[in-house]
Amino acid sequence: MAVENIFAEILGRVRRAVEALGVAGALPVGLDLSRITVEPPRDAAHGDMATNAAMVLAKDAGRKPRELADAIAEELRADDLIDGVEIAGPGFINLTLKPAAWLDALRTAVRSGTRYGASDVGHDIPVNVEYVSANPTGPLHVGHGRGAVFGDALANLLAFAGFKVTREYYINDAGAQVDVLARSAYLRYREALGQDIGAIPEGLYPGDYLKPVGELIAKTFGETLKNSPELEGLAVVRTIALENMMIAIRNDLAALGISQDRFFYERTLIFQEELGANSIDRVARTIDWLRERGFVYQGRLPPPKGAPIEDWEDREQTLFRSTQFGDDVDRPLMKSDGSYTYFASDIAYHADKIGRGFRTLIDVWGADHGGYIKRMRAAVRALSDAKVELDVKLIQLVKLLRAGEPVKMSKRAGDFVTLREVVDEVGRDAVRFMMLYRKNDAPLDFDLAKVIEQSRDNPVFYVQYGHARGQSVFRNAREVFRDLPRDIAELADEAELGRLSDPAELSLMRRIAMYPRVVEAAAQAHEPHRIAFYLYDLASEFHALWTLGNAAPHLRFIIQDDRQMTAARLVLVKGVVTVLASGLALLGVKAPDEMR
C-alpha cells in the first residue's frame, strides 16, 4: 500500500466511519463532513493524530460529543492502520497509528524522491500569479526582490500542488513615468554626444544606470535624434530605454533564479501597433462592457475627509460602481483631461486575464498599494460574475541592516540599495530563504551580516547544513559498506525499517509524513513561508537525532557491524534529505551536498 498523504488518508477513513454509522442508522445521513479535520495533536502524549469529528457533528446529529465519539471510535478500532483509539477532553478522538503506517510513509517519501509532497489537489485549475510588475524606470530594489521571491515560490508551490500556473509581469509602459524615463534617457543621449547637460533637473531620474542607455542611443542614431521634433525623438528613445530597463530587470530577476512566463505590456491594451492607428482600445471596450451592465455611470464623488485637497473640483465624472461589489466608494475611471485612470487600464488588464481562462488570480503588491485591493477585487467580481477569485498578497517593507545597523543608501543607484547589490553580496540562497522565512504581510529586517553567518541563528545555513549533513552520512556509510547502492533510495525495499524504534526516530518519521499536508495547506493558503518554517523544524529534529549518537553510540546512523541497522537508518536519513531537497526546491534555494 502506498499512501501519499497519511493525514488525508486517515481523514478519509474517519469520514467513512461516520458514513458507516449513518448507514447503520446510528446517525442521521447527509451530515456535513467538511468541517472534520485530522491533525497532529500539540502534545504527542495524545497520540499520533486527533480528530474533532465528534465535536463538529454533535449538534447536527443531536448527540452528545463524548457519546458520538464513542460510536466513531468503535468503528475506527477496526481500521488496519489504527492501533489505538482514545477519547479525551470535550470529545477529541485521539488515534495512535500502527508503526507500519509511519514506516510506510517513510518508504513512500524515499521512493517518491523530490516529487514527494506533490499532489493534484489543484486539479489543473489555471492560476495566474502576477508579481514584481515594477515600473520599468530603473533597477529593482530590495522590496521588489521580496515580492519577486514570494511570487516565484508561491508559483512553485501551486504548481507542485497540481495547479496550472502562469507567472506574469505587468509592465506599466503607458503612463507618465515612462515618459519621464524617455526624457531622462534623452538627456543621457545628449550627454553621450558630448553636450554639457549640467545637473539632472528635478523630476527626472538621476541614476547612472541610464548612462549606458544614452550611449547606446548615441551609438545607434548618432546625431540624428538631436534635432528631430521632440515627440518623434522621444518615442524612439522611449522604446529603447524601456527595452533596456526590462532587460536589466530580467537580469536582476535571473540572478535570483526567477523567470516569468509572460510579460504583459500595458500599451498593448490601448495600441495594437501591428494593426495600425485604427486598433481597438481595449480599455474603452472593457469600460463599455461594464457600462452595458450598469456598473459604470456618470456621477459625483464627495471629497475625501481628513486630508483636504486644495484644488478639489466637484465635477461629474465616469465612475465604476464598485460599492456594489464590496468597495467603500465608487471609483473614477477617467481623469479630468478625458484619459483613463490607472484603475481603468488595470480593469482591462484583469479582464484580459479572466478572458485567458484563469480561475484564480493572485496579485503580489507592495504594502503601499493596500488601499487598492477592494476596488480591484470589486472589478474582478464585476468582470467575472463573481466566478473568478482575486487574492492580493501584500508584501511588507524590507529593512536592510548590517550587524544590527541600518544600511546607508547607495548614492550610485539614486536613493535606494539595489536588489542586485544585495544578491551579489550575500548570494541567492540567503536572499530567497530569508525573504520567505516570514509571512508576506509582516515587515522584514534583513541583516546582511546575519544571513551569511554559519550558526543556528541563521535559518538558511541551518537548513542547508541539515541537507549537507545527511549527504555526509551517505559518504561515510559508503566507506564502511562498499556495496551500498548509488542511490540510497534503493534500500527502501530491503531495509528493515521496523528496527527504527527509538522515539526520536519515530518522531522524525512523523515529521516527514507531515510534509505533503504542509505543502497542501501552504498552497491553499497562498503562504509559502510555511514551507520554510517546516524545513527549519525538520532540520532541527534531524540535528537533534544526530547529536543523540554522541552519547548513545547505538543510535548512530552508521553501525559498523550491523549492515541491516545501518540500512534502515540510511533510509530514514534519506527521507530527511529528500524532504529537505524537495522543500528547498520549492523555495528556490539550493540543497548543497556539503557546506564550505
Added chain:
RNA sequence: GCGCUCGUAGCUCAGCUGGAUAGAGCACCAGACUUCGAAUCUGGGGGUCGGGAGUUCGAAUCUCUCCGAGCGCGCCA
C-alpha cells in the same frame, strides 16, 4: 475622518483557516566534543496572546468596541 495590514516571552518571529497545558530562535543561566564535521545538541527561568465585551462544547485565531503602530485616501503610477 475613512479604509487596509498588523499588535503573541526582554528582542525577532511561528502558531497548521476555531482545538487540548500558546511554541521556536536570540539574549540570560547550567551542561555535553578520544564524534558520524560540537558549523551541533540537552536542560532551565521568562506570557493578563494590546484592553474590554460577544459568538460556542472550545477563541491568539471569528464579530463588535476602544488603545497603539505602519501604509493609503478623485486627475501619481
